[in-house]
Each structure stands twice: as C-alpha cells, then as structure tokens.
Amino acid sequence: MKGDVAMAKHLLSVLVENHAGVLSRVSGLFSRRGFNIDSLAVGVTENPDISRMTIVVDGDEYVVEQVSKQLNKLIDVIKLKKLDRSESLSRELALIKVKATATTRAEIIQIVEIFRAKIVDVSKSTLTIEISGGTDKVAALEDMLKQFGIKEIVRTGTIAIERGNRIIKPNKNEEE
Amino acid sequence: MKITGAQAIIKALEKENVNVIFGYPGAAICPFYNALYDSKITHILTRHEQGAAHAASGFSRATGKTGVCVATSGPGATNLITGIATAYMDSIPMVAITGQVSTELIGKDVFQEADITGATAPFCKNNYLVKDVKSLPRIIKEAFILAGSGRPGPVLIDVPVDVQNREFNFEYPETVDIRGYKPNYKGHPVQIKKIAEAVKKEKAPVICAGGGVVNSKATSELVKFAETCNIPVVTTLMGIGSMPCDHELNLGMLGSHGVYTANYAVHNADLVIIMGARVGDRAMGTASKIAERAEIIHIDIDPAEIGKNIAATIPVVGDVKMILDELLPIVQKGDVDKWTQTIKKIKAEHPLKYTFKEDSEFIKPQYFLKTLSEMAGENSIITTEVGQNQIWAANHYKINKPGTFISSGGMGTMGYGLPSAVGVKVGRPECRVITIAGDGSFQMSMQELGTIKQNKLGVKIVIFNNSRLGMVREIQKQRYCGRYSQVILNENPDFVKLADAYGFKGEHINKNSQVRDAIARMLEDDQPYILNCFVDPEEPTL
Ligand SMILES: Cc1ncc(C[n+]2csc(CCOP(=O)(O)OP(=O)(O)O)c2C)c(N)n1
Ligand SMILES: [Mg+2]
Numbered sequence: 001m002k003g004d005v006a007m008a009k010h011l012l013s014v015l016v017e018n019h020a021g022v023l024s025r026v027s028g029l030f031s032r033r034g035f036n037i038d039s040l041a042v043g044v045t046e047n048p049d050i051s052r053m054t055i056v057v058d059g060d061e062y063v064v065e066q067v068s069k070q071l072n073k074l075i076d077v078i079k080l081k082k083l084d085r086s087e088s089l090s091r092e093l094a095l096i097k098v099k100a101t102a103t104t105r106a107e108i109i110q111i112v113e114i115f116r117a118k119i120v121d122v123s124k125s126t127l128t129i130e131i132s133g134g135t136d137k138v139a140a141l142e143d144m145l146k147q148f149g150i151k152e153i154v155r156t157g158t159i160a161i162e163r164g165n166r167i168i169k170p171n172k173n174e175e176e
Numbered sequence: 177m178k179i180t181g182a183q184a185i186i187k188a189l190e191k192e193n194v195n196v197i198f199g200y201p202g203a204a205i206c207p208f209y210n211a212l213y214d215s216k217i218t219h220i221l222t223r224h225e226q227g228a229a230h231a232a233s234g235f236s237r238a239t240g241k242t243g244v245c246v247a248t249s250g251p252g253a254t255n256l257i258t259g260i261a262t263a264y265m266d267s268i269p270m271v272a273i274t275g276q277v278s279t280e281l282i283g284k285d286v287f288q289e290a291d292i293t294g295a296t297a298p299f300c301k302n303n304y305l306v307k308d309v310k311s312l313p314r315i316i317k318e319a320f321i322l323a324g325s326g327r328p329g330p331v332l333i334d335v336p337v338d339v340q341n342r343e344f345n346f347e348y349p350e351t352v353d354i355r356g357y358k359p360n361y362k363g364h365p366v367q368i369k370k371i372a373e374a375v376k377k378e379k380a381p382v383i384c385a386g387g388g389v390v391n392s393k394a395t396s397e398l399v400k401f402a403e404t405c406n407i408p409v410v411t412t413l414m415g416i417g418s419m420p421c422d423h424e425l426n427l428g429m430l431g432s433h434g435v436y437t438a439n440y441a442v443h444n445a446d447l448v449i450i451m452g453a454r455v456g457d458r459a460m461g462t463a464s465k466i467a468e469r470a471e472i473i474h475i476d477i478d479p480a481e482i483g484k485n486i487a488a489t490i491p492v493v494g495d496v497k498m499i500l501d502e503l504l505p506i507v508q509k510g511d512v513d514k515w516t517q518t519i520k521k522i523k524a525e526h527p528l529k530y531t532f533k534e535d536s537e538f539i540k541p542q543y544f545l546k547t548l549s550e551m552a553g554e555n556s557i558i559t560t561e562v563g564q565n566q567i568w569a570a571n572h573y574k575i576n577k578p579g580t581f582i583s584s585g586g587m588g589t590m591g592y593g594l595p596s597a598v599g600v601k602v603g604r605p606e607c608r609v610i611t612i613a614g615d616g617s618f619q620m621s622m623q624e625l626g627t628i629k630q631n632k633l634g635v636k637i638v639i640f641n642n643s644r645l646g647m648v649r650e651i652q653k654q655r656y657c658g659r660y661s662q663v664i665l666n667e668n669p670d671f672v673k674l675a676d677a678y679g680f681k682g683e684h685i686n687k688n689s690q691v692r693d694a695i696a697r698m699l700e701d702d703q704p705y706i707l708n709c710f711v712d713p714e715e716p717t718l
Contacts, residue, residue, distance in 0.1 A: 017356065021305070025297055032298055062483075069480035075302040075322065078356045170355055 009038055010057045010064045011083040011090060011160050013168055017076040018044055018051040025074055026053065035059065035067050039092075039157030050078065050170065054090075054159045078170045083160050090160035093132045095120070096142065099149035100127040108148055115141045126151060181309040182207035182340040185273065186215045188316040191348045194244050196220065196235065196602055198228040200255075202248020204288060205275030207340035220602055220631055223623035225252050227595035229259020230621070233268045234596030237582045238557055239603040240393075242269040242324045249275045250288030253334070254295065258589060260330045261299040265586025266414060267387060269328035271319050272296075276336040279307060293334050301329035309342040317352045326359030327478040328391060359477065363494035363502060370490045371449070371473055371499075372506045378447035378471060380515040381407045384430065384459075387414030387585065388452015388476060389496050390578045395419065397500035398451070405509045407449070408519050410438035412459045413570055414585040415452070420576040425516075427523060431459040433567040433717060436526040441519055442466060449473045452496045455485035456586065475499055528571055534689040538712040541565070541640050544691050545572035548610070548638070551695050556608040557582065557600050561593035561617030563647040564717045565640045569612040571718075591620030594637065598624055601633040608699065610636040615668050616645045622674070625704075629678045634702035639671055642711040650717055675706040682706035 016022050023042060030037050038056035045052050057067050064082065071077050083090075100108055105127070112119055112129055115137065121128035131141050135158060142153065162168070179187070185208055189197065196218045201209045212219055222228040225247040232243030243263075247256050253274040263270045276282070277289045282305075293303045301322050304315045312335070319331040375381060389398055395418055402409050402425045409419050410430040419426045428435035430442055442448060442460070448470045455463050455474075463486040466472070474481075474488035475496055482491040492499060532540035545568055549556075558573055560566040560583040575581040582600060584592040597611040618639050628635050640646075649663040675682030682705060685694045698705045 021293065021297075024294065028297055065483060066480070069484075073478070073480050075354060075356045 010059070011085065011088065011158070012055040012057060012068065012071070013081050013083055013160060014053040014055060014071060014077060015045070015079040015168065015170055016051050016053055017078065018049050019076075022051070022076045025076060026071065029070055029074065030067075033066070033070060035063060041157040041159045054157070056158050079168060081168050083162060088160050088162045090134060090158050091132050092135060092138055092158045093130070093156040094138045094142075095154045096129045096131065096145060096150060097126050097152040098129065098145045099125060099151055101125070104148050108145070111141070111144050115144075117141060177345070178343040179346050180207060180211065180340065181306075181312055181335065181342050181344070182211040184309070184312050184344070184346045185316065185335070185340070186211045186217065187346060188313060188348055189217060189244065190215070192242070192316070192320050194242075197244040197246055198222055198231040198235070198599065199246030200225045200228055200248070200252060202252045202275060202288070204249035204277060204337045205246060205252070205340075207337060208246065208273070208275065208335070220598065220627065222595060222598065223626045224621070225255035226259050226591065227598070227621055227624045227627065229256045229270070229272065230262065230589075230592050230595035231599035231602070231627075232270050232272075233259065233263045233266075234559060234582055234599030235603040236268050236270060236599070237579060237596070238600040238607070240579070241603070242271055242320055243599065244271050244273070246273045247275070248288070249277055249292075250290045253292040254290050257296060257299070260296055260332065262584050262587040262589040262592060263330045264299040264301075266584065267328050267391060268330070269323040270330040271323050272330060272332040274332065274334045275340070276305065276334045278338040279336045280338070282336065293332065296332050299330065300332050303332040303334070305334045306336070306339050309339050309344045312339070313346060313348050314352055317349050318354055321352065321354065322357065326357070360479070360493050361477070361495040361498050363475070363492045363499035365502070367490060367492040368499060368502045369506070371492065371503055372508070374447055374471055374473060374490060375405055375407070375449075376508050376510045379511050380445045381405070381447035381449060381510065381512060382441040382445040383407050383409045383449045383451060384412065384442065384453055385409055385415040385418040385451050386412040386453025389415055389418035390452075392452065392477070392495050392497040393578065394451075394497035394500055395578050397497055397504065399423065400504060401500055401507065404504070405507060406512050406516050408441050408516060410434075410441055412453050412456070412585070413583060416570060416581040417575045417578040421574045422576060427519065428528075429570050432461060433458070433570070435528060435571060437519065437523040440522055445470050447471045447473065449475070450486070451475045452477070454481045457485075460486065532688050534687070536686075536688050538686055538715070539640075539691065539709040540688055541568040541709070541711055541715065542572045543688055544638075544709060545569055545612070546574070547691050548695055549574040551692070551699060552608055552610060555606070556580065556610060557604060559583065559593045559597040559600060559609070559611045561611070561613040562588045562590045563614040563617060563645065564642070564650070564715070565612050565614040565617070565646075567647075567717050568640070573612070590617040593617060594621040594635070595624045595627075597635045598627050598631075598633060601635050602631070608636065609634070610638060613637060613639045614646060615639055615641040615643060615665055618671075619668075625674070625678045625680070628704050629680070633704065635704050636698055637704070637706045639706065639708045640711045641668065641671070641708050642713045642715065643668055644713045646713065646715075647717060649713065671706050671708040675704075678704070680704040680706060682708065684708045684710065686710040
C-alpha cells in the first residue's frame with residue numbers, strides 16, 4: 001500500500017558501526033535537526049562489527065533527503081538506503097495484553113486465529129497475544145481487541161528487508 | 177618498545193607534523209603534559225581553554241594546517257566547547273584532545289568528570305572516547321584524516337587518564353580506511369558540462385563565493401573563471417579573501433550586513449553560481465526568492481549542504497578547485513556584457529559611503545579601517561571580534577588574499593578575535609597580525625593578553641570602543657523602540673592602562689585627524705599594542 005506522496009512514512013535501512021554511542025549520535029541528529037522518527041529498530045548484522053538500523057521517518061521528500069544526507073555525514077554510518085515499499089518486506093512485532101473473562105475468552109481466541117497471531121501467555125484475567133506483520137495488520141488487530149480492554153502493548157518498531165536477491169552490503173548494493 | 181598512551185599521543189602528533197599546540201593542563205591530562213615535557217612540540221599556554229580552541233582555529237586558518245588544542249577533563253573540556261562549535265560552523269580543521277577520568281570511574285560522576293563526547297557530538301565531525309590504548313594510534317590517524325579532508329571540521333579525542341598511563345607497543349599507521357567516510361572531490365563530468373552550458377546561455381550570472389573557496393585554495397581559478405566569462409563575484413563573510421577585494425568584478429560581501437551592489441546582483445541575476453557556501457540566513461535570507469527567478473548552480477564538497485537552504489537546478493558535489501580546473505577549459509563567455517555594465521553602473525552609484533570630519537569627537541571606524549588597510553599592506557592578517565566592529569571590518573578593510581581575514585562567521589562568537597590572533601601570530605610570525613575588536617568582545621577574551629605577553633607575540637589590537645554592545649544596541653534602537661536593555665558598558669577599564677599592566681604600548685584616540693599618525697606608531701615595530709579608538713555609540717553598522 002502506498003501512502004500519500006507528500007507526507008509519507010519512509011523506510012531507511014542503515015548500516016552503522018556496532019559500537020557504543022552510535023545510537024545516541026543517530027537519535028541526537030534527529031532531535032537536533034527537528035526530524036520526526038516514527039520508529040527505530042536496531043540489531044547486529046551477520047557481521048558482528050556492523051549493526052543495521054531500520055528507521056521509519058515521517059516527512060516529505062525534502063525531509064527524507066535531508067535525513068539521508070545528514071545520516072550519511074555521520075562517520076559511524078557506513079551505508080544508507082531508502083527502501084521502496086513495494087520492493088521490500090516490512091514487519092513489526094507486538095505483544096498485546098488484553099483483558100479476558102470467561103465470556104470473552106473464546107471470542108478473543110477466534111480473532112487471534114483469524115489474524116494468524118499467537119497466544120503466548122494466559123492468566124485468569126488476561127491473554128497475551130503475539131503478532132507480527134506489517135504496521136497495518138498490527139493496527140487492525142489492536143483495533144479488534146480494543147473492545148475487550150487492552151491493558152498493555154509492546155512493539156518493536158518496523159524492520160525491513162528488500163525483496164528478491166538484493167542485499168545491502170557495506171561497500172555496494174549487490175545482487176547475488 | 178613499549179611506550180605509554182600519553183607518549184603515543186605525542187609521537188602521533190609528531191608524525192602528523194604538528195609542531196605547535198594550544199592548551200591548558202589539569203590532573204586528568206597530566207600524563208600527556210608529562211610526555212610533552214620531553215617533546216620538541218611547542219605548547220602555547222593560553223589563559224582559558226576557549227582561548228586554546230580559538231587559537232588553534234586561528235592557527236589553522238592562517239597556516240592551512242590542522243589546529244590542535246588540549247584540555248583537561250570536566251571544566252577544561254567544557255571550556256573548549258564554544259571554540260569547537262565555532263570551528264565546526266566555519267569548517268575549520270581542528271583536533272581537540274581532552275583528558276578524562278579513569279576508565280573504571282566513567283559514569284560515576286567523579287571529580288571533574290564530564291561527558292565531553294556526548295556534549296560535543298553536535299559540533300564535531302566525529303569524536304572518540306578511547307577505552308583501549310591499542311586503538312589510540314588508529315584513532316589519532318582517523319582524527320587527522322577527518323579533520324583535514326572533505327569538508328574540514330573539528331574532531332575530539334577524549335583520553336581517560338589510565339589509558340594515557342598504560343604501556344603498549346606503539347606503531348603509527350601510514351593511513352587508515354574509514355569505511356563510513358568517502359568524501360567526493362571530483363565533480364561529476366555531466367554536471368560540470370551543465371555548468372558550462374548554463375554559463376553560456378544565461379545573460380545575468382553572478383558567482384557567490386564562500387569559505388569553501390578559501391579552504392580549497394581556489395582563488396586563482398575563481399578569478400580566471402570570473403574574468404573569462406565576465407561574471408561578477410559576491411562573497412559571503414567566510415568567503416572574504418577568496419577574490420581580491422580590489423578586483424573590479426568583486427562586488428563585496430552580500431547579505432543582511434552586506435554591500436548594496438552585491439545584494440542587487442544576487443537578487444537580479446538569472447544564474448547564481450554558489451561555490452563553497454552554505455546559503456546561510458545572514459548571507460541569503462531570501463534564498464527561495466532568489467531561486468524563483470534564477471537558475472541555481474550549487475557547488476559544495478558537502479552533499480548535505482546542497483538542497484538544504486536553496487533548491488539547486490545544477491547540484492555539483494566536489495572540491496571547488498578541482499571542479500573549476502575541469503570547468504575552465506570548456507567554459508565560454510555568454511552574452512553578459514549588458515548585465516556586467518549594469519552592475520558596474522550600480523556599483524558606481526552605490527559606493528560604500530560615509531562622511532567624516534577630521535576634527536571629530538569620535539573615530540569613524542570605516543575611515544580608520546580603510547586607512548589601516550592602506551598602511552598595513554599585503555603582509556597583514558586581520559582577525560575580528562563580533563558585532564559592529566566585525567561588519568565594519570568585513571566591508572571596509574581591503575582584503576586581497578585568502579586566509580588573511582579571520583572571523584567567526586557561522587557562530588558569531590564574541591571573544592574569538594584576540595585568541596585567534598594568538599594562533600595566527602604563532603603560525604605566521606612573519607606576518608603583521610591585527611585584531612579588530614569591540615569593547616564588549618575584547619573583554620570576553622582579554623585574559624589572553626597574558627598569552628601574548630608570555631610568548632612575545634606582536635599582536636596589534638584595535639578596539640572600537642563605543643562603551644556599548646553596539647550591534648545589540650542597534651537592534652534595540654531599530655526594533656525595540658530604543659529601550660536599551662543591558663547594552664551599556666559605561667565602566668570599561670582604561671584599555672591603555674591595561675596594556676601598560678602587561679608592559680605593552682598603547683594609545684587612546686578620538687579624532688580622525690589622529691588616525692594616520694596613531695596607526696603609524698602602532699605599526700612601527702613588532703610589539704603588542706592596544707589602540708583604543710573611541711567610537712560614537714550612534715554610529716550605524718551600515
Ligand atoms: C558569545 C556571544 N555572546 C553574545 C553575542 C551577541 N552579540 C552579538 S554582537 C554583540 C555586541 C558586541 O559588542 P562589542 O564587542 O562591543 O561590539 P560592537 O557591536 O559594539 O562593535 C553581542 C552581545 C555573541 N555574538 N556572542
Ligand atoms: Mg562595543
């Protein structure tokens with residue numbers, strides 16, 4: 001699904017040096033220059049020296065270009081690519097703790113099944129659901145669960161990868 | 177052979193051909209100072225760490241080398257910050273070395289601990305906290321590469337005291353690969369061809385030269401380009417000196433404090449060629465208006481500057497000098513003579529004018545500066561403070577060579593002029609070094625008179641003394657109904673007595689008829705001198 005072209009959420013995949021202080025440099029840059037981060041997810045890559053950040057940026061073309069250029073100026077940023085939504089897969093993971101009673105429990109389980117989500121924990125008064133998927137899917141489940149009373153939500157933020165054989169490597173974009 | 181981290185820093189500095197550093201010691205940097213004791217590197221002890229950073233900046237701008245400053249942890253390091261930020265805004269290559277508390281104490285809020293890498297991240301090209309002594313050689317190498325290449329800027333290295341004391345096998349790398357850093361110097365040939373086409377086609381072009389032209393030493397190429405194509409040139413504050421001031425195509429500084437003709441040219445051009453300038457608001461506050469009527473060529477080594485403040489029709493990333501070298505053989509003059517004639521006419525109609533009486537109550541700063549530039553000659557380097565004094569100097573002192581006008585542009589840091597002059601004189605002792613100060617700014621760094629004295633630096637100090645924070649007062653006069661709030665400095669010291677306290681000569685003047693003789697006396701020898709010029713508080717900046 002493509003959003004509004006002018007103000008949209010843009011996906012940036014950023015390879016950074018995996019050492020202390022990098023996250024604060026990146027987040028500092030966003031606050032200093034008044035850019036809006038929608039989400040930022042970071043984890044180590046197949047190379048332990050390098051981490052990958054997936055950043056979702058809110059803004060128009062000008063903002064995304066500025067964000068990209070300013071990020072590239074950071075010495076700790078090794079490689080940056082703006083991902084085309086139609087050419088990439090994006091997922092986020094959410095854990096949702098929802099109120100459940102004897103009467104609502106069955107209905108919640110049914111909804112969870114429709115969404116191909118999972119129940120990962122139960123208590124007398126709650127169900128904890130794990131869902132992964134695009135932002136829209138997670139939002140849709142959240143919406144469906146609202147009626148039962150959501151007690152807590154924890155989200156990872158979006159991670160994304162390109163479709164097909166394309167990969168983002170430190171020195172160049174490669175096809176294999 | 178094993179040496180300590182502190183000795184390794186000294187060795188690395190020697191390998192980088194650093195022969196002068198500016199600094200101020202303290203407990204956490206003592207191992208470094210102990211190693212310095214055995215080194216041939218000259219250390220200039222300033223009277224404040226901010227002075228050390230500004231001096232390193234002045235040194236760099238006068239010599240083209242990377243300036244080095246050193247401070248201890250905590251307050252020493254935080255005192256450097258304004259100097260680092262000032263250098264960052266003006267793209268000045270600098271390496272700052274700070275002591276830090278011992279590694280195992282970091283984060284415990286111990287005595288004189290400050291997170292200086294965190295604090296300076298916004299103002300540094302990069303910075304490092306050295307946790308392992310073995311990484312020190314690579315980090316120092318990286319710091320010098322980063323500071324001096326691409327778009328230059330400051331880099332800070334924070335070295336905990338235990339790392340300075342640790343022994344290891346020192347080996348200094350010839351070079352290092354920094355995988356996240358690949359500056360682009362050569363302009364794209366397609367874009368360069370587009371420049372040539374635009375220059376041939378458009379009828380009213382103007383060149384806007386910034387500090388990048390000075391940094392890339394592209395003066396002769398710029399002059400050749402302007403002459404070949406008969407294109408007028410305006411400069412930013414940082415670009416002063418990039419083109420000789422007395423060249424007939426040079427229209428002077430543009431912007432809110434600039435020259436009428438320079439602003440006219442930029443606002444009426446159909447092609448604006450921006451070189452090594454970042455389209456700052458003081459220079460081009462109306463960038464979008466300019467871009468509406470003109471095609472914009474933007475040449476800069478920093479891709480992030482292109483498109484930031486003005487939309488460029490022809491963006492070119494690279495080094496100005498290298499791009500001009502490629503451009504010159506293919507560029508042809510366009511149909512511009514009518515435009516250039518118009519500009520000439522406007523320049524003649526709107527000279528920088530001022531009226532003055534010989535027998536005045538006050539010195540006319542504009543007249544003083546014109547006279548000073550005639551008398552001081554080509555072998556002089558000017559530094560300035562900030563305020564009216566800076567703008568008077570920018571517009572009225574005739575600068576003909578790059579690197580001879582040294583002023584805080586992007587940051588507008590009061591207190592820059594005197595310590596930067598210290599650095600200039602240390603780096604270029606054969607030159608006459610004159611700092612143009614305001615009474616307010618001078619008092620922000622006047623402790624550096626001690627540095628001047630101790631190191632026998634013949635810095636000439638001109639104070640335009642209006643007993644006011646003149647430029648702020650002017651804003652209050654124009655925009656706040658003359659409600660003068662906290663801009664009056666009526667209890668200034670007698671600056672000549674102050675000079676005397678340091679054993680320097682000095683003089684007060686308040687009549688324009690005294691100007692020539694007073695300047696002659698000031699320039700007579702190579703000793704420090706304070707010339708205190710009383711200036712009318714009502715004297716306008718423009
Ligand atoms: C460190 C710092 N503080 C405050 C300012 C704001 N400021 C800009 S010009 C100015 C007045 C400068 O006074 P003076 O040095 O006497 O120069 P004048 O304008 O009178 O020539 C001030 C306070 C500044 N630029 N830098
Ligand atoms: Mg003043």
